[in-house]
Amino acid sequence: MATRTTPLTLPEIEYMLPGNRSCTGCGLSIAYRHGLKALGGEVILTVPASCLTVLQGMYPISSMLVPCLNTAFETTAASASGIKAALKALGKDNITVVGWAGDGGTADIGIQSLSGAAERNTDFIYVCYDNEGYMNTGTQRSGSTPYGAFTTTCTMGKMEHKKDMPMIMAAHNIPYVATVTPSHPMDLFDIFKKAKDMYGTRYIHILIPCPPGWGYEPQDTIQMGRMAVQCGMFDLYEIIDGKFNFYGPSQKIADGGERLPVDEYIHAQGRFKGIATEKIVEIQRWVDRKWAIYKENGYCKGGRG
Numbered sequence: 001m002a003t004r005t006t007p008l009t010l011p012e013i014e015y016m017l018p019g020n021r022s023c024t025g026c027g028l029s030i031a032y033r034h035g036l037k038a039l040g041g042e043v044i045l046t047v048p049a050s051c052l053t054v055l056q057g058m059y060p061i062s063s064m065l066v067p068c069l070n071t072a073f074e075t076t077a078a079s080a081s082g083i084k085a086a087l088k089a090l091g092k093d094n095i096t097v098v099g100w101a102g103d104g105g106t107a108d109i110g111i112q113s114l115s116g117a118a119e120r121n122t123d124f125i126y127v128c129y130d131n132e133g134y135m136n137t138g139t140q141r142s143g144s145t146p147y148g149a150f151t152t153t154c155t156m157g158k159m160e161h162k163k164d165m166p167m168i169m170a171a172h173n174i175p176y177v178a179t180v181t182p183s184h185p186m187d188l189f190d191i192f193k194k195a196k197d198m199y200g201t202r203y204i205h206i207l208i209p210c211p212p213g214w215g216y217e218p219q220d221t222i223q224m225g226r227m228a229v230q231c232g233m234f235d236l237y238e239i240i241d242g243k244f245n246f247y248g249p250s251q252k253i254a255d256g257g258e259r260l261p262v263d264e265y266i267h268a269q270g271r272f273k274g275i276a277t278e279k280i281v282e283i284q285r286w287v288d289r290k291w292a293i294y295k296e297n298g299y300c301k302g303g304r305g
């Protein structure tokens with residue numbers, strides 16, 4: 001097993017300065033900070049309309065120390081492909097190109113340009129930060145919003161389950177797919193570091209707890225990400241060249257450890273307030289079925305190497 005980063009070995013250098021414009025307790029700010037540390041300074045980002053554009057701020061008062069192109073909502077992967085091609089034409093092979101978009105910008109409007117780039121195995125890292133809704137514009141429903149959650153565009157609770165974006169990307173046979181949360185920041189750092197050293201389309205999916213969008217107090221962000229994993233609503237894994245491996249708490253569950261019921265996670269969040277009992281039963285059924293499929297596929301043994 002590769003050496004794991006710890007808070008003591010985490011690089012001190014910062015590319016995201018204090019004083020950014022995200023909400024208090026934003027999970028995205030934790031993920032972005034640690035992701036950028038791992039990527040290092042030789043990077044160009046492309047980011048569509050989203051909370052991340054707000055977090056970064058506008059020139060000349062941006063809190064970021066890395067170059068970023070703000071692109072149109074549906075064009076993250078297309079714009080990353082263009083940046084990569086331009087760098088290649090200039091003979092600059094040492095710069096990592098990263099597209100970093102929300103779940104709306106990824107699972108919904110940006111999926112076709114992402115699919116095209118992945119099919120071509122374009123050499124870039126694509127990050128989907130999944131706060132499970134269109135949060136920047138006031139908490140609308142996305143294809144990644146979980147079943148039963150209330151949003152401003154599904155006021156009776158969402159009727160459909162979440163789109164499985166990491167597995168959709170894995171079906172493109174790209175070299176690297178990984179899932180993580182900001183509640184596991186050292187794993188997040190290591191995943192970005194690993195992705196940086198690979199060639200081809202690398203996809204990282206980050207579940208982002210979001211206090212205003214999910215309806216919980218800002219100090220509970222870390223706990224919210226942990227609970228999502230402990231109850232199996234969100235799972236931590238890597239797929240390297242088609243080989244699937246759980247890691248961390250998800251590996252413990254896969255090895256026979258306890259998976260908590262979804263109730264506590266659901267009841268901790270205002271977006272599920274007033275949800276009918278039968279809908280919680282349906283969410284539990286969805287999680288159980290997902291884990292049964294992991295088992296059938298032989299994923300429930302071994303860990304991250």
Ligand SMILES: Cc1ncc(C[n+]2csc(CCOP(=O)(O)OP(=O)(O)O)c2C)c(N)n1
Nearest residue numbers: 049050051073102103104105133134135136
């Ligand atoms: C073509 C287009 N449609 C709609 C918008 C308005 N818009 C800007 S940000 C946003 C929501 C983005 O959601 P997501 O990608 O999930 O990121 P988040 O806001 O949650 O960070 C929308 C709908 C836009 N900029 N362009």
Ligand code: SF4
Nearest residue numbers: 022023026051135210
């Ligand atoms: S709405 Fe959510 S994701 Fe967006 S900045 Fe605020 S806490 Fe972060």
